[in-house]
Amino acid sequence: MKIIDGGITAPLGWKAAGVHAGIKKEKLDLAILYSERPARISIAYTQNKVKAAPVEVMMKRDPEFLQAFVINSGNANALTGSKGVEDAITMIKIAAAELGIDENLMGVASTGVIGRYLPMDKIAAGIPLAVKSLGRGKKFDELASTAILTTDTVRKEAACQVTLGDGRTVTIGGMAKGSGMISPSMKALHATTLSFITTDAPLSSRPDKKWQEVLDRSFNMINVDGDQSTNDISVLMANGCVEGQPVDDDPVFWKAVEWIAKTLAKKIASDGEGATKLIEVVITGARTEEDARRAAKAIISSNLVKAAIFGSDPNFGRIIAAVGNSNSHFDLEKMQLMICANGTNVKLFDHGNPIQFSGKTTETIARKVLSNKTITIKVDLGVGSHSAEAWGCDLSYDYVRINAQYTT
Structure with missing residues (x-):
C-alpha cells in the first residue's frame, strides 16, 4: 500500500x-x-x-x-x-x-x-x-x-x-x-x-x-x-x-x-471538542475479538479515564474498573496494564498487583508519559489471543465551554 x-x-x-x-x-x-x-x-x-x-x-x-x-x-x-x-x-x-x-x-x-x-x-x-x-x-x-x-x-x-x-x-x-x-x-x-x-x-x-x-x-x-x-x-x-x-x-x-x-x-x-490529547487503547489477550472491542471501547468511553489523562494522572484503577464494567472475559491474576508514549513504557499493573512507585521517580516518569499529546494504553486480558484497538481523547475544561455555548 x-x-x-x-x-x-x-x-x-x-x-x-x-x-x-x-x-x-x-x-x-x-x-x-x-x-x-x-x-x-x-x-x-x-x-x-x-x-x-x-x-x-x-x-x-x-x-x-x-x-x-x-x-x-x-x-x-x-x-x-x-x-x-x-x-x-x-x-x-x-x-x-x-x-x-x-x-x-x-x-x-x-x-x-x-x-x-x-x-x-x-x-x-x-x-x-x-x-x-x-x-x-x-x-x-x-x-x-x-x-x-x-x-x-x-x-x-x-x-x-x-x-x-x-x-x-x-x-x-x-x-x-x-x-x-x-x-x-x-x-x-x-x-x-x-x-x-x-x-x-x-x-x-x-x-x-x-x-x-x-x-x-x-x-x-x-x-x-x-x-x-x-x-x-x-x-x-x-x-x-x-x-x-x-x-x-x-x-x-x-x-x-x-x-x-x-x-x-x-x-x-x-480533534474531539476541547481535546488536548489523543488516547489509543490496545487490548490483547482477549478470548474473542468482540471481547477485545468491548474492553477497548469501555476504557476509551470512560469520563474518569479521560479526565485522568487530561490531568496526566496515572490513576490506573479507573482503567481496570472500566474493563470490569465491559462484560468482557478476563483473568485479573494474569492481567497486565502499561502506558506508553514516545518510546517510553511504564507498567502500572501486573498479574493482579499494582506496580509500587519507587519514591517519586516512577510516578514522575508515568506523569511525563501522560503529558504527551498521544498516549497508548495497553491492557492484556490474559485469557486468549484476540486483540482490538480504540481511539478517543481526553476530557478538558474546554469541552464544557464549547458545548455550553454551541448555539450562541
Whole structure:
C-alpha cells in the first residue's frame, strides 16, 4: 500500500466542491461529491432512534448505486418534521437537476445545529454554485472536506493506492467530519459520523458485509463524549473506473479501505471538542475479538479515564474498573496494564498487583508519559489471543465551554 497526498477525489472519476451558501456566517457550508459514472455503495446510518430528515430519506430509498452527494453543514435538518423531509428531498432534486443525473442517484446529508429549519433559499442558490465549482485534485479535496465541518478544528482526509494481484492499481480516498456527539455503536449497518470513502475499484455487488467489518474496526471504535448523533452516515462508494475483475473479496483492497477508515477515525478522535490529547487503547489477550472491542471501547468511553489523562494522572484503577464494567472475559491474576508514549513504557499493573512507585521517580516518569499529546494504553486480558484497538481523547475544561455555548 502506498500512502498518497490527497483526499476524496484521489480515485479516478471523482470530483468535489465546497462553497459558502450562507448557512454559516462566513465559513464554507455546502459540499458536493460527484462521480463521472454511478458508483456501487454501502451506507451505514446513525443508530439513534431520533433520526434527522436526510437520514430518514436515505434509509427509505436504500439505494444500491449513487453518483453524487450534496452535503450541508451548520444545520442538521433534524427535529424539523415533514418540512425537514421535504427540504431534504428538495436538495436532492435541485442537485440532481444541476448535475444532469437521475434523482435516484443523488444522496443527501446534513450536519449542524438540531431543531432549526434549513434556509432553503440560500441552499437553492448555493447548489448551482457548487456544481459549477466541481473539480479534481488537492484544492477541491480541501474545499469539500472543509465545507462539511462543524466544531471541527482541522480537516480530515486520507488517500492511498494499492496494487492488486493482477497488477492493476486502484486508489481509495476519504473525507470525514466529527468533533462532538461522537460515540459510534454500529449494529446492522449503523454509524455516527459523517464519512465518505471513494474508490475507482470495481465491485460486483453491494459490499454491506465487508463494509460492516471495516466499520467495526474503525469508526465504531472511537469515542469523544458518549453521545450519538441524529444525523450521521458513513458511506463507501466504488465507481469502477479502473476496469477489470471486481475486488469484492480481495483482501489487499479491503485492508486499504480499512486503513483509510482507521486514519479518518483517529483524526476524528484527535480533534474531539476541547481535546488536548489523543488516547489509543490496545487490548490483547482477549478470548474473542468482540471481547477485545468491548474492553477497548469501555476504557476509551470512560469520563474518569479521560479526565485522568487530561490531568496526566496515572490513576490506573479507573482503567481496570472500566474493563470490569465491559462484560468482557478476563483473568485479573494474569492481567497486565502499561502506558506508553514516545518510546517510553511504564507498567502500572501486573498479574493482579499494582506496580509500587519507587519514591517519586516512577510516578514522575508515568506523569511525563501522560503529558504527551498521544498516549497508548495497553491492557492484556490474559485469557486468549484476540486483540482490538480504540481511539478517543481526553476530557478538558474546554469541552464544557464549547458545548455550553454551541448555539450562541
